[in-house]
Amino acid sequence: MKKITAFAPATVANVSCGFDILGFAIDQLGDRVTVALNDTQELKLADIQGDGGKLPFEAKKNTCSVAIRAMLDHLGSDQGMDIYLEKGLPLGSGMGSSAASAAAALVAANTLLGTPFSKEELVPFAMEAEKIACGAGHADNVAPSLMGGFVLIRDYNPLDLIKLPVPLGLHCTLLHPHLELNTADSRSVLKKQISLKDSTVQSGNIAGLIAGLFLQDFQLISRSLKDVIAEPSRALLIPGFYELRESIQSIGALGSGISGSGPTIFVLSPDKEIAIMAGKVSEQIFEKMGLDVDVYISEVNDKGAYVLE
Amino acid sequence: MKKITAFAPATVANVSCGFDILGFAIDQLGDRVTVALNDTQELKLADIQGDGGKLPFEAKKNTCSVAIRAMLDHLGSDQGMDIYLEKGLPLGSGMGSSAASAAAALVAANTLLGTPFSKEELVPFAMEAEKIACGAGHADNVAPSLMGGFVLIRDYNPLDLIKLPVPLGLHCTLLHPHLELNTADSRSVLKKQISLKDSTVQSGNIAGLIAGLFLQDFQLISRSLKDVIAEPSRALLIPGFYELRESIQSIGALGSGISGSGPTIFVLSPDKEIAIMAGKVSEQIFEKMGLDVDVYISEVNDKGAYVLE
Numbered sequence: 001m002k003k004i005t006a007f008a009p010a011t012v013a014n015v016s017c018g019f020d021i022l023g024f025a026i027d028q029l030g031d032r033v034t035v036a037l038n039d040t041q042e043l044k045l046a047d048i049q050g051d052g053g054k055l056p057f058e059a060k061k062n063t064c065s066v067a068i069r070a071m072l073d074h075l076g077s078d079q080g081m082d083i084y085l086e087k088g089l090p091l092g093s094g095m096g097s098s099a100a101s102a103a104a105a106l107v108a109a110n111t112l113l114g115t116p117f118s119k120e121e122l123v124p125f126a127m128e129a130e131k132i133a134c135g136a137g138h139a140d141n142v143a144p145s146l147m148g149g150f151v152l153i154r155d156y157n158p159l160d161l162i163k164l165p166v167p168l169g170l171h172c173t174l175l176h177p178h179l180e181l182n183t184a185d186s187r188s189v190l191k192k193q194i195s196l197k198d199s200t201v202q203s204g205n206i207a208g209l210i211a212g213l214f215l216q217d218f219q220l221i222s223r224s225l226k227d228v229i230a231e232p233s234r235a236l237l238i239p240g241f242y243e244l245r246e247s248i249q250s251i252g253a254l255g256s257g258i259s260g261s262g263p264t265i266f267v268l269s270p271d272k273e274i275a276i277m278a279g280k281v282s283e284q285i286f287e288k289m290g291l292d293v294d295v296y297i298s299e300v301n302d303k304g305a306y307v308l309e
Numbered sequence: 310m311k312k313i314t315a316f317a318p319a320t321v322a323n324v325s326c327g328f329d330i331l332g333f334a335i336d337q338l339g340d341r342v343t344v345a346l347n348d349t350q351e352l353k354l355a356d357i358q359g360d361g362g363k364l365p366f367e368a369k370k371n372t373c374s375v376a377i378r379a380m381l382d383h384l385g386s387d388q389g390m391d392i393y394l395e396k397g398l399p400l401g402s403g404m405g406s407s408a409a410s411a412a413a414a415l416v417a418a419n420t421l422l423g424t425p426f427s428k429e430e431l432v433p434f435a436m437e438a439e440k441i442a443c444g445a446g447h448a449d450n451v452a453p454s455l456m457g458g459f460v461l462i463r464d465y466n467p468l469d470l471i472k473l474p475v476p477l478g479l480h481c482t483l484l485h486p487h488l489e490l491n492t493a494d495s496r497s498v499l500k501k502q503i504s505l506k507d508s509t510v511q512s513g514n515i516a517g518l519i520a521g522l523f524l525q526d527f528q529l530i531s532r533s534l535k536d537v538i539a540e541p542s543r544a545l546l547i548p549g550f551y552e553l554r555e556s557i558q559s560i561g562a563l564g565s566g567i568s569g570s571g572p573t574i575f576v577l578s579p580d581k582e583i584a585i586m587a588g589k590v591s592e593q594i595f596e597k598m599g600l601d602v603d604v605y606i607s608e609v610n611d612k613g614a615y616v617l618e
Contacts, residue, residue: 018512019509020509021512022516152516152517152520154516154532155513155514160532164520193504194508198508199508199511199538202508203327203329203515205464206512207330208463208464208471223464224463
């Protein structure tokens, strides 16, 4: 029976001043999902690899099947499918692991069905999976994982996604320190009320970042990569955060921030050499603290999820 | 003795979701200032027209002379000048009246001195004049009045100004209802603390507006022209505000907002015809309430202040 495999990339959400509204996609690192039609009316998790046994096989709880179910419901279809998930992403790392699984599953299933939806149109189905995985149907990981590049989520009612240009040469270093960080903690440390002044500063910086992406102005991007709202609270949960920032800026990186709700840290650089150096410098900082860290270096992926030949 | 006359345009600050960080310049409507060198070491207000006798002749209190003094101090110069101000803008209207006077004075004086400064470099001197006029050295009127177009004030420390593209065809209708609105009141109604949610919504909209300007996407601009921070409090001070919004949107205008701290309302439209219609529709609304209103229709001025031949 026909089957299709798709890949969907890791993503960085809460891009500094783009807290809750901006995400971007990474190259190479991500999840693979193979989907095959079956002759039942059920979605079945046939296999899950690379998750250390942590992900559910139950179709109502797995992000792959929940996303595909939302798509099938929209089509009024009761087609059954077998789903094979290969996790390339660590769970709970802040790199959009649940989003990548849902995105890959959707692209594979959508292709099997003759591509009734564009990748942008798949986003709401992936958001249904995020509700299961994260408790909230946010789009700032699933939209860039599907669509690639930087995606602005301007609004949710109705969903308004704007794909932004990726400046030539822009590279990302992802640093995943081996420490457990509870997403619920990470959200609970956020202040519910903020000052008008901080809100205005945040607006100025996100406006500057968007302009910097369009103008391909790395210095403007660098000046704008400041989060006065979420980061001051969340950075306290990540040892070495500010020391790392200082070090990567001194070697010419554009800036750093917490990826999603952490503990992964992203660093943006104007070229690959600086991105590699940023990785080395950061490894040393974490090593000094006795923390293991995984380092990934990649361009910003402008393509998003895709079918593997 | 040599003298030079410059024109500086009216400006709209607090552009909806661009509260405190975004302004743009209007065509035609504005102030003229003529400056002549004199052989004293003093700045002298030789004449003021069109202000109804309200503006000060004292050099330390007039925005023209305060701005020029800041520039001369920067140059270490004690050159004296005579200043002739022709107000084209009503005072206290929210159209950047004090900013236009300072900008025109600076461009004239700078040209007389052989143009030691670019228009962007003149902004800090004009901000000194805003301190006198408004109590705060903000840049969101003086920067667009000098530089033209849309100007993002990303930061003040140090000053970071980003000129944004003006979409082809974009027109502005300014509606100045004849009612007194105290700027101090207008600021005091603002909340000092806002919810994280509102701050995030505002960030999404300013990000969308900036992207819309770059993409020349009128619909995106329209969807983004929403201010959840200052407008809900300030609009209560302007009768007819929401009725007007509904009317102008129904005829295809992109959106509306309070210009500066009011009472002037700006309407953005995708072409001149709609801008004119928006003016007529608004006139009727204010007429019904027994309020006189001045209507100005103009393209967004991408040129800023300039020397008149």
